[in-house]
Amino acid sequence: MSSSTLLRKQQHPGYDDASLRRVAEQLPCRELQAGMLLSLMGEPQQYSLPCIFIYGHRATGKSHVLDILLKELELPHVTISCAECISTALFFEQVLMSFFGGDATAALPRCPSLSDFIRIYRQHRSRGAAEGTRYIVMEKAELLRDMDANLLPVLVRLQELVEDNVTVVLLSEVPWDTFRPSTGCSEPLPLHFPDYSKAELHQILTRDRHPSFTADFYSSYIHILLGVFYAVCRDLRELRHLAALNFSKFCEPVSEGKAKESDTHKLWRNIEPHLKKAMQTVYLREVSSLQWEKMHQVDTEAGPLKGLSAHTHVELPFYSKFLLIAAYLASYNPARTDKRFFVKHHGKIKKTNFLKKNEKTSNHLLGPKPFPLDRLLAIFYSVVDSRVAPTASIFSQISSLVTLQLLTQVSHADQLDAPKYKCAVSMDFICAISRTVNFDIIKYLYDFL
Known part of the structure; x- marks a missing residue:
């Protein structure tokens, strides 16, 4: 079943086919999760769930899927990173500014409390009709445990407290069992994003094909890359970075006319030592991509004594x-x-x-x-x-x-x-x-x- 077909099965009268097709094209291998989220959202004018808890490992598409759905379907929303929102006052300001403008923010006292935020939200919500469900997306939500102890229980019940059609979406890398506060609160609806399989990673990475080379050539390169790195790295962002960083070395014999695109063995012998050295820098960012290339050139010219990887630092x-x-x-x-x-x-x-x-x-x-x-x-x-x-x-x-x-x-x-x-x-x-x-x-x- 194609991705667009799967999403159209979740279609509601409020969403048109063109929007769903655009969503499906941008979410490879995440059609099931996108369709499930679309079902939970319902029609724009309907009341949605009070709180949705989305969890999964790093780089499994949690933020990307939600961001594409909200933007392509033009749903009112605000996205807040808990790593940047260092106080509850900043959270109040961002939510009120996104939904009601500067007038609501100006009404906040200097040191606002949760009751001040709920009161001002109710006042401005009653002044105009809602455009549909409002969504508050909290990225890195596990950091909420280090903030005000009352904030997380309030977010889970925010729809009830402000008496508005608002849904809070919590994005986290930890499951709810280790996330739940000891003081207790209402239970959100959990939704798990599993890790990408090797075949799914291959399908996604091949979409970044270099226009100067054929699809089969780039697909064989991704197959070699995953064969080396998949055992130690499942992070899509890291693999995408490694693919872009090492592709020039893989296609070097083809660009110089020393090999053809079909000479898989010759291309593998050329790229193998480079990939093994790059494996020592997985997840490390002590050096930039440009510095890594310069280090590799110095290593090639100076011999093995200077060929220490970024691991050394x-x-x-x-x-x-x-x-x-x-x-x-x-x-x-x-x-x-x-x-x-x-x-x-x-x-x-x-x-x-x-x-x-x-x-x-x-x-x-x-x-x-x-x-x-x-x-x-x-x-x-x-x-x-x-x-x-x-x-x-x-x-x-x-x-x-x-x-x-x-x-x-x-x-x-x-x-x-x-x-x-x-x-x-x-x-x-x-x-x-x-x-x-x-x-x-x-x-x-x-x-x-």
Whole structure:
């Protein structure tokens, strides 16, 4: 079923076909959510739901879908970012200014309360007929929990309090169960926006096709890009940024006449090292796109010693650096060598006596291996100079390294007793981190004995 057909099935007399077609063209892979929102809104002159709670991960189309619906259908609305609205007074001013103009804002006292806002809203609402349902959209609504304790319960019941056809839409990245205030309030209608699947991301990203190349060529590029980044990044905005940043390198052989658009293998060999280096900058914005291109050019000309990625500029806490060093040693050293490196009186141990045949191959060629949490902590307490107690701070820093994607948790989330991790940083990066704490990591790597 096409997107426009799906939306027309939700059509009401107040919305024309042309508007719905424009909406459908701008919302690929979000037709179901747009149609559901359209059903909840109803006809413009009808009373809508008092409050709708839309939640989902970052870059799943929550704000985009709602913004397109409100603008294309020309519904009266105001969009407020809770990150920018630092006080309830600013919230009152923005709502009254958008719906009733400067006269309503001027009527607010210097330090307005919720009762002042409701009183002035009622006065100006009664002066003219409503154009339809008014919508108040609150982006990053989870920040409301840090504002006035009465604001969230009032927003959920605002339609009842102001006696007007107004709907409050809360957009958040957390579900209502963790959002609900402890004091209790009315329940909004929750609507979940799931993550985009790989096929949906491919469909959306291919819409940004470069006009100088064919659709099949750009589609193959997006397929390669998702094959590399999908395992570590599902954020549409980040993937769109990466696609635009690396496309010039992908089409470079075609532009120079060294390959044809159909030479997939040659194009892959050209772009592979560039994408692997770009993977170290996912979600990081220490450098701009222009600076990243310049760094890559310097890296190509100067050799591997200067080819440190933007990861190198990440400033980590002191113990997090040693945790990352311990994780790298646990990933690239066989477990049987821990006694050799970290026990003082271990005696003489020959390199070839205690390793299996398949362990004689360089571990850096085989890639990082998973290790349990207890081995990570044992190595950490051995390499760190000062005596550290196993406090909750150490475990929280491990979680932070996983969040930053410097470590990867390879065990299931329900495996709490013995979680396993894998180090996800390069040799250049860990050497740079080791230099900041004066730790010679090369002496502790089995491959360099």
